[in-house]
Amino acid sequence: MKVLGVESSCDETGLAIHDSEAGLLAHAIHSQIAMHADYGGVVPELASRDHIRRVIPLTREVLGRAGLEPADLDAIAYTQGPGLAGALLVGAAFANALAAALGIPAIGVHHLEGHLLSPLLATPRPEFPFVALLVSGGHTQLMRVDGVGRYRLLGETVDDAAGEAFDKTAQLLGLGYPGGPALSRLAEGGDAYRFRLPRPMLNSGDLDFSFSGLKTAVLTLTRKEDESARADIAAAFQVAVVDVLAGKCLAALRQTGLRSLVVAGGVGANRALRARLDAEAGQHGFSVFYPPLELCTDNGAMIAYAGAQRLRQGVVADGRFGVRPRWDLAELTAPA
Ligand code: KG4
Ligand code: ZN
Numbered sequence: 336m337k338v339l340g341v342e343s344s345c346d347e348t349g350l351a352i353h354d355s356e357a358g359l360l361a362h363a364i365h366s367q368i369a370m371h372a373d374y375g376g377v378v379p380e381l382a383s384r385d386h387i388r389r390v391i392p393l394t395r396e397v398l399g400r401a402g403l404e405p406a407d408l409d410a411i412a413y414t415q416g417p418g419l420a421g422a423l424l425v426g427a428a429f430a431n432a433l434a435a436a437l438g439i440p441a442i443g444v445h446h447l448e449g450h451l452l453s454p455l456l457a458t459p460r461p462e463f464p465f466v467a468l469l470v471s472g473g474h475t476q477l478m479r480v481d482g483v484g485r486y487r488l489l490g491e492t493v494d495d496a497a498g499e500a501f502d503k504t505a506q507l508l509g510l511g512y513p514g515g516p517a518l519s520r521l522a523e524g525g526d527a528y529r530f531r532l533p534r535p536m537l538n539s540g541d542l543d544f545s546f547s548g549l550k551t552a553v554l555t556l557t558r559k560e561d562e563s564a565r566a567d568i569a570a571a572f573q574v575a576v577v578d579v580l581a582g583k584c585l586a587a588l589r590q591t592g593l594r595s596l597v598v599a600g601g602v603g604a605n606r607a608l609r610a611r612l613d614a615e616a617g618q619h620g621f622s623v624f625y626p627p628l629e630l631c632t633d634n635g636a637m638i639a640y641a642g643a644q645r646l647r648q649g650v651v652a653d654g655r656f657g658v659r660p661r662w663d664l665a666e667l668t669a670p671a
Contacts, residue, residue, distance in 0.1 A: 336409045336646065339397070339433075340639025341390065343426030344418025344446050345472075346370075346377045348389040349635030352401045352408075353643050359456060361400035362636040364629075365389045368513065375512050383421035390429050397635075405437055412642020415443030416659030417473075423658035431656050440651060442642040447474060447664045449637035450599040451486065453626035456640055461595045461624040466587045468580065470608075471600030472498035472513065476664075477542050477587045480597070483644045484669030489587050490542025497576060497602045500546035504553050504572050508565050518569050519605050525570030530556060532575040537582050542590070544583065549575055573607050581611050585619065594621045604631040 337360070342349035351362035367385050371377050398405065413430035416423055427443070434441035451467050454460070464481045466489070475492040495503070498515055505514020510521065532552050535545040549572065556568050584596055598612065603625055616623040630636050648670055 336643060337403065337407055338639045338643040338646065339394070339408050339411045339430075340444075340635040340637070340642060341411065341413040341426040341430045342446075342449070342633055342635045342638045343386040343390065343422050344414045344416070345422060345633060346382050347633040348386050348393055349633055349638070350390070350393040350397045351635035351639045352397050352403065353636065353639035355643055355647070359636050359640075360403070361397040362630075362634060363393045363396045363400075364634055365393060372512050375506065377419070379419045379421055382419060383425055386422055386425035390425060394433075405433070408437060408439060410434070410440045410442055410642060410646050412442045412444050412638050412645075414446045414449065414638050415657075416446065416662035418446055418660060420658060420660040423660060427656065427658050440646070442645055442650065443659075444638050444641045444645065445662060445664060445667055446633075446638075447471075447476075448484075448486075448667060449641045451478065451480060451597070452483065452641050452644065453599050453630050453637040454597045454624040456630055456636060457625065457627050459624070461597050461622070464593055465595035465597050465624075466584065466591055466593050467597040467599060468584050468587075468603075469600050470497040470580065470598070470602035472496060472502065474600065475544050475546070477583060478664075479591055479593070482669060483641075483648060484667055486664055486667060488665055489590070490544065490583065492544040492546060493536075494545050494547040495550065497544070497546060497580065498600070500550055500576065501602065503550045504569075507550070507553055507557050508569060515601060515605065519573060519607065521566050522569040522573040522607065525566030525568070527567075527570035527574040529567040530564075530571040532556075532571045534575055534578050534582070537579050542583055542587050544579060546576070573605075577605075577608050577611050580608060581615055584612065585615060588619075588621055596621055596623045598623065598625050599631070601632040604628055
């Protein structure tokens, strides 16, 4: 079964083709980062217009690379939400129109389900059940995953998401948008222990997170220190976030009694976080799984894959055309 995946929820246009036998056949991404950089964040109207320009050429590109014609596709999966309404509508309209023309189903996929299942596109693959740490620009959640569509929220951020904290802190340090990758590069040359930043909620006894206080602590530091302290501040911030994320992952594994951890979402690309979780896994005897590095941030492959799993479960397109800019992952279910 060959599924075309269309991702357009934010500032990346992602297209991919997943084959249930052969795996990922092709994927292509156009990032709008350069376009939004001048504004310091994503401008929704510009994002929508750019998705419109990119979606057809990228579809041709992945079909060409996979050596397929549109008629070879069995279904089209698209991100139905959550995300920017206008941006989502571009992918939804395109996917539904092409699916109608080809007489195949169009499957609306939850963006976070895509991220959650993305480590299954790597080898070795995790087995269900596992604990998933979802760390993106908009979300920070720990979930228990028992199977496709069977997700239970264990804890989440009470304020900023981890990626958002990276982005806002990067802005305070004069780095561009999005700040995560730039901040982590700056941190590599810094001393993580010259300044001591708080580890918010590390010992709160639950599996929730808070990152907005950390950003405020960085703001105070940047006002006190000069330019030369930037790398040390970045490193202190990064180690504080990594400490909290790793500590809560360990607590979630302890609480659930599970021995597999899956990390998904853009912040999952962070090298310090990966090194730390790998070390903890070795020490505490659990396994940790990540998506392929290029599939950590938004992409069409995870949408194609999640759509294929849903199709296999017998979830069929209901023919309704609509996007869900706000959509709680907990609302998803698996067929009984
Ligand atoms: O999953 P994603 O592409 O988009 C959302 O659905 O939000 O995640 C983007 C987020 C941004 O906040 C970005 O700064 C962060 O992931 N990010 C990183 C790294 N790469 C991306 N944060 C820390 N270290 C990185 N290497
Ligand atoms: Zn995402």
